[in-house]
Amino acid sequence: MTNPFGTVSPAAILEGRATDAYFERTRTTLEHAGKNPHVVAEVTADQFPTGSFEVFTGVADVVTLFEGRAVDIDALPDGQLFDGGPVLRIEGSYLDFAELETSLLGFLSQPSGFATAALEARRAAPESLVLSFGARHVHPSITSTVERAALLAGLDGISHVAAGEILGREPGGTMPHALMFCFGEGNQPAAWEAFDEAVAEDVPRIALVDTFWDEKSESLLAADTLGDDLDGVRIDTTSSRRGDFRHIVREVRWELDERGYEDVDIFCSGGLGPAELRELRDVADGFGVGSAITSADGVDFSLDIVEISEGSDDPSSGRTQSDDDGDEGDPISKRGKLSGVKEVYRTPDGGHEVALREQDGPDGDRLLEPLVRDGEIVREFDLEAASERCLADAEAVGFGADDR
Known part of the structure; x- marks a missing residue:
């Protein structure tokens, strides 16, 4: 018996079978309709800052999931604290990552909840x-x-x-x-x-x-x-x-x-x-x-398309008409979510702010950094560095200050 404990195998995760069934049916439908739009999708917990910071981690597993896939990904650094807005952004043809959403969110949600609770104890x-x-x-x-x-x-x-x-x-x-x-x-x-x-x-x-x-x-x-x-x-x-x-x-x-x-x-x-x-x-x-x-709750991340460029090329090619015309996509969102590609910033006073990418941001540092470029991992991961970042950022934003 190759899997005596009944856990989902790494192969199933990497192959996109560790997914919700409706993503498989989405692929079937889009391929039937000849659609594979170029999209920008963002992972968020809250759209706007709420004043309650959480720790972002799990991203090292995300790059393993996406290595070799024709997408670009930007994300917060491992261990960064966040308060609203995107923590990760994917750009590419939708069918290149549709079934990976379930695993992607799982890789981020539970570890980020664990780390936030551990930071509260620390x-x-x-x-x-x-x-x-x-x-x-x-x-x-x-x-x-x-x-x-x-x-x-x-x-x-x-x-x-x-x-x-x-x-x-x-x-x-x-x-x-x-x-x-x-x-x-x-x-x-x-x-x-x-x-x-x-x-x-x-x-x-x-x-x-x-x-x-x-x-x-x-x-x-x-x-x-x-x-x-x-x-x-x-x-x-x-x-x-x-x-x-x-x-x-x-x-x-x-x-x-x-x-x-x-x-x-x-x-x-x-x-x-x-x-x-x-x-x-x-x-x-x-x-x-x-x-x-x-026992900490996982961070309630969701992934939402915020920009889309329609195309009608053969989905199996991995390209759409919109990839060749150089035009930016159109902003789009479901009710209750914010359309358009965004950036997040850490301001000098320890604040966390969200702004549209094409607008001038606040005085501060952009937090989203390149993670994957056309399937190639462009960032290294070091636990010691992530821990130092987490503790320094916790001090900067006053995490847990009211309880000390």
Whole structure:
């Protein structure tokens, strides 16, 4: 069995079969009618700025999808924040990319949602260690998408082994409750000592301290057991048993300090989101964030034709009459959308503005950059550079500033 988990294959995506059925029927109809217009299509979430920025990513997969296809594409840089207007623009004969719309939007929507949520966590605790623990909440086939989005947004590490292999990152993580159960109540020291003896020296010694007894008791026991080898304790107490979680963390910190364990860090995990990170960031040293990222809504992108040049040549030629006459196309749009080819700008004050391409834009930098030219990829992708861009742009536009 070549596909035991029932996932859509890369071949189906590249061949345009990972599509909605109505695009196949559109091709059949246009070919029957002898139509293949030259179009400009734009991917947008909001037509006008709303004051709410989101992170744009997933574009590296888009270029893989479009490589070798006779279209031109401009797009925002990977990791750029946006607020209205196009994030990506395609120009070419419509039948050269009609069936790719479904996959194109999927490549952008979910990763951009993950990255936006991860950036919210990053900005909620900018000085803390924040790790991505969300791989268990998504289908294994997209775990590298989650982890890449988290790293792009500035999180300090990931937990997933296979995703780390793809991304070239070493996964982090120490021990689950299952390890403690295997040793049993009263034998916590044996579990921590076995871990210390077994794992590589470069793995931090972070003891899980909320399994059987209260967090303070197990934290002190872990410190007494491992002594100077203990790097930190992790509190993963379920929400039904937390009570005042901030008070628990402060109590653990107090008791560790009282006994001379000031260098032992406190790491918190378990259903934490930006609100919890803001509440705890001054008393905890680090956090694991999972469902707050993976449960994020995808960005509601859509692709719409905004300019069209009619032609009646044979669609199989990939050319239409309009390609040869040098004339620009006619603006067009559905109700509720804006016609005409547009540009988006980052203004010096951190604003995001949308203007028609043929008009003078505002004082600022154009954000749409060449991505594909006649099927050739003309941009390189680097995760570190995208992360730096994301964090710098978040600062420039004040992303999450009201929550800090």
